[in-house]
Amino acid sequence: MTLALDAPLSADTDKLRRYVEEDLYFSESFEQLSALVEDPVAFAHQHAILLCKPDAVIGRRLQPCLQWLAANDFRIVAARCGRPDRHLARALWTQPWRHASRERRILADLLCGLADALVLVLTPGTDTVAATAALTAAKGPADPRARTPGQLRETLGDFGYLLNLVHTPDDSADLIRELAIYFDELTRTHVITEALTGRDRSAEAEALIGELYDRTPARSLHFDDAADALEHWARQRIKQADNGFADAVRVAWDAAGNDRSARLAAVLRLAYQHDETPDPWDSIVVGSAVLPMVRTASARGVGVS
Structure with a gap:
């Protein structure tokens, strides 16, 4: 037809x-x-x-x-x-x-x-x-x-x-x-x-x-649950690893101050750059909230993706 x-x-x-x-x-x-x-x-x-x-x-x-x-x-x-x-x-x-x-x-x-x-x-x-x-x-x-x-x-x-x-x-x-x-x-x-x-x-x-x-294990869809877990993982990695990732996170967190979104975005970007592996689900829930989802001139070529 x-x-x-x-x-x-x-x-x-x-x-x-x-x-x-x-x-x-x-x-x-x-x-x-x-x-x-x-x-x-x-x-x-x-x-x-x-x-x-x-x-x-x-x-x-x-x-x-x-x-x-x-x-x-x-x-x-x-x-x-x-x-x-x-x-x-x-x-x-x-x-x-x-x-x-x-x-x-x-x-x-x-x-x-x-x-x-x-x-x-x-x-x-x-x-x-x-x-x-x-x-x-x-x-x-x-x-x-x-x-x-x-x-x-x-x-x-x-x-x-x-x-x-x-x-x-x-x-x-x-x-x-x-x-x-x-x-x-x-x-x-x-x-x-x-x-x-x-x-x-x-x-x-x-x-x-x-x-x-x-x-399929159940997981929380809520941002705060994933953000708490991701921050805990980052702190543990900083304590355990004396490497480029740990040093870069310390610098990024000092620069971000009390801006939690900026701190979390830095963890995800730096984890990708340094081949670190935070929990995938926590990364998705947090990343979808703190990282850009649409391409812009300033976002091209930057980030965890």
């Missing part, structure tokens, strides 16, 4: 043209959908995807996700879990990633290695707009300051710009593309076939959550 460039998959016609003509993820997924369903455009319109990221697993926010979905009339029709990696992150966020700071890229790559993610395919209770557009609007933006009460991210909690816990495709074209990013061809066949039945698979999602929690 050939996709018309005016198909109702995205309001961004330039993006849709780029996907149709150039994007291998989109073309691979659309070709498979065309072989499995009568109307792949309708399938993309009727379904949404929610990615529950590793931070949602580690921070134990998966059950609240399911509760929110049920309360907002989204049915789970397929569920899978798997380990994300740096390539998946770059495939998902090709354009936004161009603006990410080096720090953000390193922290995001670190997060990918700490836990699996949960991918849910959903259908909404109403069909007034594209399902993925409805879910994206109800999810809320990455910036905590722009969220409103009742949105999924607002319900799950504010843990900064990087630790935003969940992701959704922006529109139906992105949903088609992301099916090929998350799943290989055989898995996609099973996921699409399951989704077509419309059967509620929340019990299967609950079982996957139990497996994820069993193999």
Whole structure:
């Protein structure tokens, strides 16, 4: 089936043209959908995807996700879990990633290695707009300051710009593309076939959550907990090591004075430069709060990333 460039998959016609003509993820997924369903455009319109990221697993926010979905009339029709990696992150966020700071890229790559993610395919209770557009609007933006009460991210909690816990495709074209990013061809066949039945698979999602929690230690998402642990680690390293790292931290902390954010940022930057290894989770939670997440002229080439 050939996709018309005016198909109702995205309001961004330039993006849709780029996907149709150039994007291998989109073309691979659309070709498979065309072989499995009568109307792949309708399938993309009727379904949404929610990615529950590793931070949602580690921070134990998966059950609240399911509760929110049920309360907002989204049915789970397929569920899978798997380990994300740096390539998946770059495939998902090709354009936004161009603006990410080096720090953000390193922290995001670190997060990918700490836990699996949960991918849910959903259908909404109403069909007034594209399902993925409805879910994206109800999810809320990455910036905590722009969220409103009742949105999924607002319900799950504010843990900064990087630790935003969940992701959704922006529109139906992105949903088609992301099916090929998350799943290989055989898995996609099973996921699409399951989704077509419309059967509620929340019990299967609950079982996957139990497996994820069993193999993933719980950690605090709160800044103060991670900051206290990172400062303790730095002080211990200063006592134990008479090396360039310890000397540099002493100098940086003297310069920072009582500015805790500056002190913590210095620890992370210097740890990276000196090949030290603070706890990855503490580094992510603290780093996402004290290091720049967006590239600026002053941030390029600087930092832990």
